[in-house]
Amino acid sequence: MKLIRALILCGLAIVITVPVAQAQSAGKKVTYADIQPILKENCMACHRPGEIAPMSLLTYEEVRPWARSVRKEVRRKSMPPWHADPNYSEFRNDISLSKEQIQLIIDWVDGGAQRGNPADIPPPPEFVEGWQLTNILGREPDVILHMQEEYAVPGTGEDLNLSFEIPTDFKRDYWVIASEVRGNPRVVHHNTATVRGPEGDRDRTGRLSSAVPGKLYDLFGPEAAKLIKAGSTIVFGMHYHPYGKVEKDRSKIGLWFARDAFEYRMHSSVVADPKLRIPPGQRAYLSAGEYTFDEDSEITAMKPHMHYRGNDMEYKVVFPDGREQILLYVPEYDFNWQTNYELKNPVFVPAGSKMIVTAHFDNSPTNPWNPDPEVEVRWGSDSRDEMMEGWFDFRRVLKEKVDPKDLVLKPGEFDHIKPPVGSDEE
Ligand code: HEC
Structure with missing residues (x-):
């Protein structure tokens, strides 16, 4: 599938103000063409196949049956999920809707949730299925590490908090600018991945990535990176939630390494x-x-x-x-x-x-x-x-600058790290 670079400005990254006044001031009926950009910026990263939301909202056909429900959720501000008081800071991943955007959606639904002229509707965004970060950074992870064994989550009973160790097998140090953990969304409530250094030490930068509801990845770069030392172990802190039947999970972490010099070390x-x-x-x-x-x-x-x-x-x-x-x-x-x-x-x-x-x-x-x-x-x-x-x-600010030459990956550098049999990457 083709990458859409526009997604760099989309997903949960940056919010663009949509020119909402146009449709109303022209006195014409609000159509799907007017609200699609709002859904694209604020909803589709989660409401698409394979992601955490229960239904896909990528096209008019998909949104139309949910119109009433969309109206209800945006009106009472339970969608999109965002809970910061706007009086203090500005956030680069703010997905909340403005009053005007909410009103536009309400007007659209009250006006019959019309499609309007299909020629006016921008094409639905194309997502690369799988890693959210591939859509944002425009490249696949440099290395993917999996849980060593699959884990079968029982269908019933209490939630489980378990930890799994994943030796990195890294032969040298790496600087990570972004990371993302993924697992079976039916049973993984959350996963917090931390790094344990080669001497068993866990330093302050230890938390590497987490996937919790409403948070999809960790992006530090390009100006900052976290260090993973050679011989480190990644520890997944899994919280499983039974799904009604036995479900298997083999969570994995994707790591994107720094390619260019950077200024800061992340903690x-x-x-x-x-x-x-x-x-x-x-x-x-x-x-x-x-x-x-x-x-x-x-x-x-x-x-x-x-x-x-x-x-x-x-x-x-x-x-x-x-x-x-x-x-x-x-x-x-x-x-x-x-x-x-x-x-x-x-x-x-x-x-x-x-x-x-x-x-x-x-x-x-x-x-x-x-x-x-x-x-x-x-x-x-x-x-x-x-x-x-x-x-x-x-x-x-990094005390000792990293030489960009040391960041170059050699072909086959990770060949010794084999994806498990049956995984998507095999
Ligand atoms: C961070 C991920 C995320 C984003 C962003 C998001 N949603 Fe959701 N949405 C979910 C999840 C998960 C659920 C199911 C759980 C729930 O209902 O709380 C959901 C539920 C819903 C429902 C209710 C479905 C039902 O079963 O009744 C509607 C409607 C909805 N979303 C619309 C939207 C709209 C419209 C936007 C953007 C303006 C949006 N969502 C943004 C994750 C998201």
């Missing part, structure tokens, strides 16, 4: 409150934590993580001179969506700055997601327990 860290104890019935339990930057850094992204009782989360930087800046506020956290909020302009924080993360949990019976308001809730990876984790990514 990830987290503010957590593992000592939290939420009393039964409590409506707004406060939990907070902080992280101090010991070197000059630039914050690039934030990903709040809580479970069913998570209500809201705020990320605030306190600079050494006492100045404060809220970077992200998620007023109505929704466990179903674990968005990574990528700052449009990374925020510089000098050494000594603090990242303060504050969250509230709702353990009252009025929280419709609350599995049990009668219990005291503690830290745990089971969804019925809680987590208060404010993940964030930051980058630092």
